[in-house]
Amino acid sequence: MATETIQLVLPNGATRDVPAGTPARDVVASIGPGLLKAAIAVAVDGEVQDLATPLRKSGAFVVLKESDPRSLAVLRHSGAHILATAVRRLRPEANIGFGPSIDDGFYYDFEVDKPFTPEDLEAFEAEMVKVAAEKYPFERAEVSKAEGEKLFVDDPLKLERLAELGDDEVISTYTDGPFVDLCRGPHVPDTSYLRHFKLLSTAGAYWRGDERRQMLQRIYATAFWKKDDLDAHLHRLSEARRRDHRVLGKQLDLFHFFPVAPGAAFWTERGTHLWNALEGFVRERQQDAFSEIRTPLLYNKTLWEQSGHWGKYRENMFLVLDKESGEHDMSLKPMNCPSHHLYFAAHKHSYRELPVRYVTFDPLHRNELSGALSGLTRVRQFSQDDCHVYLREDQIAGEVQFLMDFILSYYETFGLVAKLKFATRPPERIGSDDLWDRAESSLRAALDQTGREYELKEGDGAFYGPKIDFDVLDSIGRAWQIGTIQLDYNAPERFDLEYTGEDNAAHRPVVIHRAVSGSFERFIAILIEHFAGAFPVWLSPEQVRVLPIADDFAPQAREVTAKLRAVGIRAHLDSRNETLNYRIREAETMKTPYMAVIGKREAEAGTLAVRERGQGKKQDVISVDAFIARVLEETRTRVLPTPGASDA
RNA sequence: GCUGACGUAGCUCAAUUGGCAGAGCACCUGAUUUGUAAUCAGGAGGUUGCGAGUUCGAUUCUCGCCGUCAGCUCCA
Structure with a gap:
């Protein structure tokens, strides 16, 4: 078999022609022995692979050292294997699931009869130190499916994963000392690279994230190249605990919860002052260009059938028994959209008055899973600064710009900095592809026109339309998704919304859903943590x-x-x-x-x-x-x- | 909803192997009249989340329910 040659382009423009299948390590070594020592992994055209992996494609070749942020994910993934190595030594019966690196560290899922205890965690951590000291190289091997099945005959979870792999895929395993894992990599050269790490917590997690499957035990951990970075991260975690809005909410006497009303806050007098100051600020901002209205909280199901929520969303709605029909065919509203649409449709609208913007602060109810509730950030009753804009298609770009300026300057008032995300059609959705094409392209065009940076989130849109989400970073760098601008071509169809155009004919408007604070509850939680309770004078419950x-x-x-x-x-x-x-x-x-x-x-x-x-x-x-x-x-x-x- | 942990006075926490439930702060009373982060003394306050079971005896052990927390799932 003739060996194909691939060409690697180094950052300085030099090229290396090597036979396909050459391990990356050889190429790095050829550049310099010092570099090999410092190298953690390499990237070929941006794709990270480790030094043990054969090179198969031509492209831009970059050696990743500790200083490259991408190398940290490699370390953490190896950390997950080292964790599994330690767990297998102490609990040989544990079946292994997946162990990826995540934003702030890594985890590994295990299937065990008895869940892990905090003492187990300490023992695992100590064992990991040993595994690291034993300095096992991460040895990569490529195997056939049949070989893989033999290798993991005792690991049902791995076999399940293996069975899904296509016949033409490269199946690789990594071995560090006693532990073999089915894994794509990449990994650091050997276990001694893991020096500054900490096991953080343990929790249940469904196998493959599927709530119908068995519950595995997940161990969360983090790792860094430098001790200082690990310490800083742990400090950030303790800082977050110090600022926890649930703790401060009690200390500062802002709100509390009673067991008889899970997920619905009681606001104290002080908390109510804070709330009113915030709501007053939103009102003030919206007094010119927006129309505030109040709408009912309880609706007949026919409204939800029309909006499409009855089919997809009913489980999350609080249904109310109607005495006369004897059915649970009334529901507390989980969102304001349908009531606004109804309200818009009740009147004739001229193209001249568009865009019209309705805002409503009514309390909303969503029947969240009991296990999902958490302080003010996940509740069952909440109020949004909810706005729906009805506009002509030609007004979209201008409106998006207007709303974005509005939202961003709002955050600025609190010293919050927002990151933007653009989310496109999800797998489960309503509306034709044609409508989605138009919605996505017009929202994206409007977003591009603003010249702001944003992250693309494919498939993350609302079920009725694409959206721009605003993630706010608090004072210790945590991101919270709060604001949103969602474009909706579906609701106007479902609610048969119309305006009269210049041509005296009926036209379909477009709807934009907009929230700035997300919910007041969540936003206040963020503010409490952001300011650590020391609010600006204008927000302070007591000035x-x-x-x-x-x-x-x-x-x-x-x-x-x-x-x-x-x-x-x-x-x-x-x-x-x-x-x-x-x-x-x-x-x-x-x-x-x-x-x-x-x-x-x-x-x-x-x-x-x-x-x-x-x-x-x-x-x-x-x-x-x-x-x-x-x-x-x-x-x-x-x-x-x-x-x-x-x-x- | 699922896995695990937890639930003791208003708050933060104690209470050997099952044997009369304690402290600090807060609260009340009195003294003190205070110059920039805790004055002193006394008092009151709990069917140990709720309900069963085991036991001579349960805060402690078992089961069920409710709630909270860490996650999973979901999400404003």
Whole structure:
């Protein structure tokens, strides 16, 4: 058999012609022995493979060192194998599933009779250190299907995977010491590359992600090249725990849950102030170009049949028994779209008035799986700043631009930075391919016109249309999907929506679904964690706490409090029989932005000794009027907290 | 819904092998009148999530239910 020659183009433009099937390691070695030492893997035309894998294609050849972010995924995948190696040593009966690298680390799934305990995890981690020290090379072998079946005869999960592979596919196995895995790779050269890692948690996970299949035990872990990076990552995790909105929500007395209403929050007085400030901000932003309406919460199923939700979504809806029909044919609305469509269709619309934008803050109910509920981020009752835009097809680009500017400047107010994603038609959807073609191309064109970067998510769209999603990064770099712009050609058909055109004929409008905060509940959760509870003045449940030093100054303090409240400042008087230190401490603990202290000096001069949250003893003695002006101005301009205020 | 862990006073947590359920903070009362992150003393507060079972005896062991958490699935 004549060996084919392939050509590799190095980054400096030089080329290497080698026989197809040459292991990458040989090519790297030919470039330089030092490079071979530093090499983790290589990329051929961007496709990462390891040093043991034969080269089969020509293309741009890049050697990946630790410094290349792609090499980290290779390390982590090898980490998964090392984990499996350790688990198999201590629990030989464990069947192995999959062990990929993921965003922040890696995991491996095992099928075992008895689930792992935290003690098991410690033992596995210690064993992994040994496996790493034993420095087993990751040996790659390519096998036939029959050989593979023999090799994994005791691993039913691997056999299942093997059976799915096509006859012409390269089937490879990787062996590190005692452990063999069916695996495409790539891997680091040997187990000693894994040095800074940590097993994090264990949880159940369905085999192949299918809830009808058996539950496996998944071990989550992470690994880094450098100890500093691992420490930083672990620190980030503990920081996230410190900022957990569920913890802060309790500490700051913002909301709570009762077992009798799972997934539906009770908002305290303080939490309600926060909510109202946020909702007021959205209202203010939308007062010109949007029309706020209120619609019913409960609807007959015929509406959901018309919208298409009855078929696909019924399981997630709270159905209500209708006394007269004796059927559960009423439902709490899980979204506002159909009510807006209904409302639009109730009137004649001219092409001149488009786009019209309806917004509604009504509470929505979705019957989420009990196991999916989590704090304010996954609830059963929530409110969206939900908007539906009805417009002509020729207005799409302009509208998308308008909405994007709206959304992005909204996030800016909170110091949040958004990443954009463009999601196309999902496998399960309604509407013809023709409609989808038009929807996707017009939304994409509008998105391209804005010149912003975005990530393409194929198949991730809503069932009625493609969408642009906005992922917001919080202050410790976690991404949350909240805002969305969804283009919908289907609803106008289903609801027979029309406007009268210039030609006096009826035309079909297009619908855009838009949310900015996602849901207020989730957005508030993000804000709590983003600010670590130290909200900007305009959002703070309590903006000022007025503290008389002793009883003698309580009358003046009461007067000042009344004056502050009269101009709409959320101020509270704390004249309790406690030391000033005690009351200051409590105000700080509650992350109150301002403490206004009144003693003899201030009472006589008509001033306040103003203490700012997180700024310690530093005080600012100013007149009451000047203080009021300052708080009002900061509220009006929505000043963000000074950095460090949330570190307290 | 599934797998696992957990559920003790308003909150955060204790309570050997099954043997009278404790602390700090918060709360109430009194003293103290406080100058920028916890004044002192006293008091009250729990059918140990709910319901069964085993046992002379259950916070502790078993089962069921409810809820919470880590994930899976799903998703605003």
